[in-house]
Amino acid sequence: MILAAQAAAEAPGFLSPSGVEIAFLLVGLVTLGAAVVTVTTRQLVHAALWLVVALGGLAVEYLLLTAEFIAWVQVLIYVGSVVVLLLFGLMLTKAPIGRSPDADSGNRPVALGVALAAAVALVWVVVDAFRTTWIDLDGAVQGSTEVTGATLFKHWVLPFEALSVLLLAALVGAIVLSRKKEQAR
């Protein structure tokens, strides 16, 4: 009896969420909403700006999961660079103020199917991997820069190096592509 009660007190339940969990859920809803608006809006630049909200919401989620370093890198790379690149590209096109009539294509149902399948797969993997893992918010920070760095370079060195080779290949590819054009002139 007592043991069972203790176990119940130690394992946090879904019915009495803490403040952080409620915040996590609300930010998640905002992120999801912003992401849905991003892909459904017919105003191109608004889509890019909603993407900022979605990516920022994701950064806040990382923060709530105590992964501070990942959160700031998320803001730095995605909001600071990728979205700026996106907006730069959009400004080079004729993206009008107001709705673009041709922003939709016939691929809509296919895209929806792919998105749902990807979402189901990802949610299933994450739920299955972390079933009953809870972060201890009172103890040492589990996602600090130091811990993240140590994990990355102790346990995940090979994937990290493989990724860097992949990025290098992409970089070389980009240079090759841009040089070819110059010769054609």
Place this chain on the structure above:
Amino acid sequence: MNDALDVAVRLVIVFGLFLVLPLVVGQTEHKVMAHMQGRLGPMYAGGFHGWAQLVADGVKFAQKEDVVPKDADRRVFQLAPAVALLPYLLVLLAIPIGPGEGAVGQVIDAGIFFVLAVMGVGVLGSLMAGWASANKFSLLGGLRTAAQLLAYELPMLLAAASVAMAAGTVSLPGILNAFEWWWLPWQIVGAIVFFVAGLAELQRPPFDMPVADSEIIFGAYTEYTGLRFALFLLAEYAGIVVLCGLTTVLFLGGWHGPFGGDGLGWVWTLLKTAVLAFVVIWLRVTYPRLREDQLQKLAWTTLVPLALAQIALTGIVKVAIQ
């Protein structure tokens, strides 16, 4: 209760600094520029050497009509100044001005990443303004802003990474605790790269191609009037304060000084920041505007290699002294 009070006091102090320091820099710019050009600058507002000129300017801006062009994207247009200004307020929270936990708004574990990430967000404000104004000059300004940011973000990050390597930490107070005087010559190249790239990110002369008033009429801000225009200007000066403060903390040793370390640390920080701000103004008066191709060339063929060389040097010295 005590905790809440502590947080509130810190926020109020940082907010006060955020409102006062940019105005001080602005006023200094008026006077320094004037004297460098053989003029007197503002002399009447407030009586003593025109000290209240910017306050008067603020009142003037507040009285002007707030115009939104008919074809503009209303909400994005109105939101842009806030997006441009607020990041600098957040960054100011993380800059330590003295030793110890009491002299920083908020200790952040990944401080360098925080400040660089949030500063990058501020540029979104200019992009939003440039696109939403429905004006070709604004659009050109927005385009140039984006191109400039993409070019100069990389060397800035690399230079900051070099300091983080030297200190073995990415927290700003941690970097200051590890600082030694000989870092100054060791990191000097990184410091120059960081400062120059920061100037470019703020679009200060000689990197003011995106706002070039004589060709594209202040770029992204062409259509702005009244208070919203004033907010963009405030963002520029807050950016100068933040950039000079960051350069001070990362490369010039922040509160470390030849004497009076503990009690007078904050004086050293402010002094170094002020000297750097003076340099920013000095550069504006001295150099002509760089052309767009010169801008890109400077970033990609000079600053990026220099920053990479600095990182290599940092790594070699770091391994050698261990």
